[in-house]
Amino acid sequence: MIPIEHYYLVSAVLFAIGLAIVITRRNAVLVLMGIELMLNAANINFIAISQHAGVPGQFFALFVIVIAAAEVAVALAIIIRVYRHFKTINLDEVNEIKD
Amino acid sequence: METLTDKLSNVLRSFEYFHSEVILALGILVLILVDLVARVKYVVPFFAALLAAVVLYIDFQGWAPTGGSVLLFHGMVTYDPASQAWKIILDLGTLLAIVVSMRSPAIREKAESYPLIFAILLGGHVLAMATNLLILYLSIEIISIASYALTIFAFDKKASEAAVKYLLFGAVASALMLYGMSWVYAFTGSLDFMTAEFADALLKADVIPLSIALVLVLVGFLFKIAAVPLHAWVPDVYTAAPTSVVAFFSIVPKLAGFSVLTKWFLVVNLFGLGPIPWVQVISAIAVLTLLIGNFAALRQNHVKRLLAYSSIAHSGFLLVPVVSLSEQATKNLYFYAVVYIFMNLGIFAIVQYLENREGITKASEYKGLVKRYPLLTVLVVMLMISLAGLPPTAGFTAKLLIFSSLWDAYGQVQDPWLLYLFIFGLLNTVVSLFYYLKIPFFMIFRNREDFQPVDPQKHLAWENYFAFTMVLALVALFFKPEWLMNIMNNISFAF
Numbered sequence: 001m002i003p004i005e006h007y008y009l010v011s012a013v014l015f016a017i018g019l020a021i022v023i024t025r026r027n028a029v030l031v032l033m034g035i036e037l038m039l040n041a042a043n044i045n046f047i048a049i050s051q052h053a054g055v056p057g058q059f060f061a062l063f064v065i066v067i068a069a070a071e072v073a074v075a076l077a078i079i080i081r082v083y084r085h086f087k088t089i090n091l092d093e094v095n096e097i098k099d
Numbered sequence: 100m101e102t103l104t105d106k107l108s109n110v111l112r113s114f115e116y117f118h119s120e121v122i123l124a125l126g127i128l129v130l131i132l133v134d135l136v137a138r139v140k141y142v143v144p145f146f147a148a149l150l151a152a153v154v155l156y157i158d159f160q161g162w163a164p165t166g167g168s169v170l171l172f173h174g175m176v177t178y179d180p181a182s183q184a185w186k187i188i189l190d191l192g193t194l195l196a197i198v199v200s201m202r203s204p205a206i207r208e209k210a211e212s213y214p215l216i217f218a219i220l221l222g223g224h225v226l227a228m229a230t231n232l233l234i235l236y237l238s239i240e241i242i243s244i245a246s247y248a249l250t251i252f253a254f255d256k257k258a259s260e261a262a263v264k265y266l267l268f269g270a271v272a273s274a275l276m277l278y279g280m281s282w283v284y285a286f287t288g289s290l291d292f293m294t295a296e297f298a299d300a301l302l303k304a305d306v307i308p309l310s311i312a313l314v315l316v317l318v319g320f321l322f323k324i325a326a327v328p329l330h331a332w333v334p335d336v337y338t339a340a341p342t343s344v345v346a347f348f349s350i351v352p353k354l355a356g357f358s359v360l361t362k363w364f365l366v367v368n369l370f371g372l373g374p375i376p377w378v379q380v381i382s383a384i385a386v387l388t389l390l391i392g393n394f395a396a397l398r399q400n401h402v403k404r405l406l407a408y409s410s411i412a413h414s415g416f417l418l419v420p421v422v423s424l425s426e427q428a429t430k431n432l433y434f435y436a437v438v439y440i441f442m443n444l445g446i447f448a449i450v451q452y453l454e455n456r457e458g459i460t461k462a463s464e465y466k467g468l469v470k471r472y473p474l475l476t477v478l479v480v481m482l483m484i485s486l487a488g489l490p491p492t493a494g495f496t497a498k499l500l501i502f503s504s505l506w507d508a509y510g511q512v513q514d515p516w517l518l519y520l521f522i523f524g525l526l527n528t529v530v531s532l533f534y535y536l537k538i539p540f541f542m543i544f545r546n547r548e549d550f551q552p553v554d555p556q557k558h559l560a561w562e563n564y565f566a567f568t569m570v571l572a573l574v575a576l577f578f579k580p581e582w583l584m585n586i587m588n589n590i591s592f593a594f
Contacts, residue, residue, distance in 0.1 A: 008285070015278055022271055031267050038274035045281035053288035060233050060290070064277065067240045074247050075266050081251060081259040091267070094260050097335050 007048030015041035028079050028089040032072060039068045106173070113171035116178040119157045119186065123221045126150040127214045134210040143210035144201045150217065151197050155190035158183065164589035174291050176228040180590045184433055185227035185358035192350040192440045193220045199448045200343035202455070202562060205253050212252050216347060218245040223355030230293040232280050235359060239276070239319060242352050243269045249348075250340045261332075261339035268332045272322035279315025282308065292366050301367070306374040313367050313375065320363065323356030326414045327388040334395075337407030342454060345403060346447035349410045353417075354436050361421055361429060368424070371512075381422045382516040388415035389527040396534045400462050402450055405534060406443075409486060412531060413439060419501045419524060422517065428504035430587040435497040437583060438485075438576060442494055445569030446482045449475060452562035462538050467547030474563060480539045481570045487535040488528050493576035498528065500580075 014037055021034030043061040050057035079089055086094050101109075114121065130150065134143050161183065168179030193216065200206040200216075222241030229235040247269065251262040284290060286309060287300035301309065322329040337345045368377045392412030399405040417439070420432035452475075453459055453468075469476040485494035502524060509517040576583055 011281075018274070022267075028263060028267065032270070035267075035270045035274050038271070039277060042274070042277040042281040045278070045285060049281070049285050049288070053284070056233070056290050057284060060236075060284075063233060063237060067237070067244075070244055071240070071270055074244050075270065078247065078251060078259065078262045078266055081254075082263045085256040085259050091263075094263060096260055097257050097338055 001051075004048050004051055007044055011041040011044040011048070014038075014044065026091050028082065028091055028094075029076075031091070032075055032079075036068060036072070039064055110172060116161070116169055116171055118161060119154045119190075120221060120224050122157060123150075123154055123217055123224065126154070127217045127221070130210075130214045130217065134213075137210075140208065141201075143213055144197065144207055147213040147216070148194065148197050148201070151190065151194040151220075154220070155187065155194055158186050158190055162187065164586075165591045167591075170230075171228075174294075175231045175234050176225060177230040177293065178228060181429070182227040182358065184587070184590055185354070186224050188354060188433065188436050188440070189220060189223045189227065189351050189358075191437070192354065192444075193217075193347070195440065195444045196343065196347040196350060198565065199346050199444055199451065202448075203341055203343040203451055204455070205341035206343050209252060212249060212344070215245045215249050218242075219249075219347075219351055223351055223358070226355045227358040229359060230291060230362075232284065232290040232292055235292075236273075236277060236280060238355075239323060239359075240273060242323070242355060243273060246348065246352060249344050250336055252344060253339065253341050255339075257339040258341075261335045265332045265336050268329075269322060272318055272329060275315045276319025276322075279312045279318070282312035283316060286312070293362070298366065298369055302369055302373060310375050316363075320356055320360045321384065324353050324360060324414050324417070325411055326384055326418065327391045327411070330388070330391070330411045330414075333411055334404050334407045337410070338401055338404045342403065342447055342451035345406075346444055346451075349406070349443050349447070350440050353410070353414065354439075357417055357421070357432070357436070361432065364421055365424075378422050378424070378512075378514055379516040381418060382514075382520045385415045385418035385422065386520055386523045388412065388418065389523055393527045393530045393534075397530070399534070401460060402462055402465070402538065403460065405462065405537075406446065406450070409531070409535070410443070412527065413486075415527070416498065416501065416524065419505050419520060422520065423501075423504045423508040425504060425508060428501070428508065430584070430590065431497075431500040431504050433587050433590075434580070434583055435501055438493045438497040438573065441569045441572050441576075442482055442485045445478070445566045445573075446486065448562045448565045448569075449479055449482070452560060456560075462541055465538055465541045466545035468542045470547075475566075476539065476542045478563070478566045478570055479542060481573070482566070483535040483539055485570075485573045487532050489532075491574060491577050492570075493573040493580070496577050496580045498524075 018034045018037030018041060022031050025031055025034065043064055046057040046061045082094055083089050130143065130147060133146050137143055164180050166180055168177050170177055206212045219242050222238045225234060226238040229238055247262055247266040250265050251258050286304040287297050289297050291297060318329060325333045364377065364381065367373065389412055392408050392415055396405050396408030396412065399408060417432065417435060420428040459465065481492060485492035488494045488498040502521060505517060505521050509521060
């Protein structure tokens, strides 16, 4: 059996990569992919912990997958809206609201 | 070991305490159907108001202030007087916000918005009762995803920009929270966060990983209540979303966030025995929220943006009873929440009215309106005084109550951060006067030539009645705060 620390390490690396993508990328779809990595990092943790703590962690991961899908559906709809209005999904250029 | 039959009968028994949520869930479906078949424009808003009223009535019926707490669905959610009180407050806010939205063309004519509003209310209900991390995450996400969709309902360029910013910001905040939760789960091995085992396990965990995990979880809550440093989405969303949606956002998702933050704060604080000084941390966040909210509001000219910063500042005030950590403080939090609902909906109803009638959104465009709308000006003055927290309005009473409970807490624990919070809170009340009175100042003391007084009939606009009722409630609660406090005082807290 793989020791649980390995899972934690993988998930921490995945989380860091996701956060780095979110912070550095300016393309809205790529930012969404970064968020997805962050959510999956948490999923790995939840499933790994269920080695010791039983099934609730696995259920949590299932719910997270469903919620991530719902979030992406709404996100892509909104990004299409943004593209229609701005003709770009570069987040630096989506900047109309001023004081 | 429980048999399957036992488990099923437990679930069935739980539904006895779950009436309003079941009705909300069914109501959302019925609303979608009604929207499909209705040919008359007003049917869906009317039906939505009816649903909100029914839910409010059922929650009021089911309210046993002195009753104990009941674990439902194997401890996933807990029914107790405190969460029931939050549910009633959220229902009241939703009902009034729907009444305001009936005058908003953006919402009224696109009736898909009503199921989304009720989805947020359902999320808020479950969030107020949540005692399990899974349910907590689930209900926060229900609120968030419906909020992203509601933001875009003006369907113009600015709304889409605000929605995408809100969405990405919110998704990152919830991903951070989720990762924090996975660590908390690793420390405790349990998702039920109100149990003694959970607290014991937290006490035994190492300080540094525990602080990282709990700060990450806190990020999600701070995002929901729009506190600094996770307030960046608020001004843009408030500027671009339809006004009645903004009125709703400023109340229900925020107060739902507070309903769970008060519980979560009790858990992580571990009666002050834990390694992390949470009272200081939250006090510092409250001070920063007050400062940034109020000082940024000073230089705003766009009225909705100004009210956005005002709502950030109010989050700071609402955090005051959270750190005071006493039963009386929690009751004062309820009082503040109710008063906050009245103030905010009153002012947003008027802002929406002027937006629809005169097409004005800037504070400088409000100049000289006193000649055209004398009654409206009086109402704006009263609401602004209440938001700033001056007598003779309930805004003053609410602030007095929360600061007196803060002072009591300081007297008990002598924590200097509580004193800083007290001082900054009072100073910020003075600062907030400058921007709250800016709009009445423009309305009364600046002249404008091109306005003709309208004929008196038009003063009887529907929004005037609504705002007048809100002002009346605020003044009544100033003179008779015991009307509300007596209800609050009956709530027993069995933590």
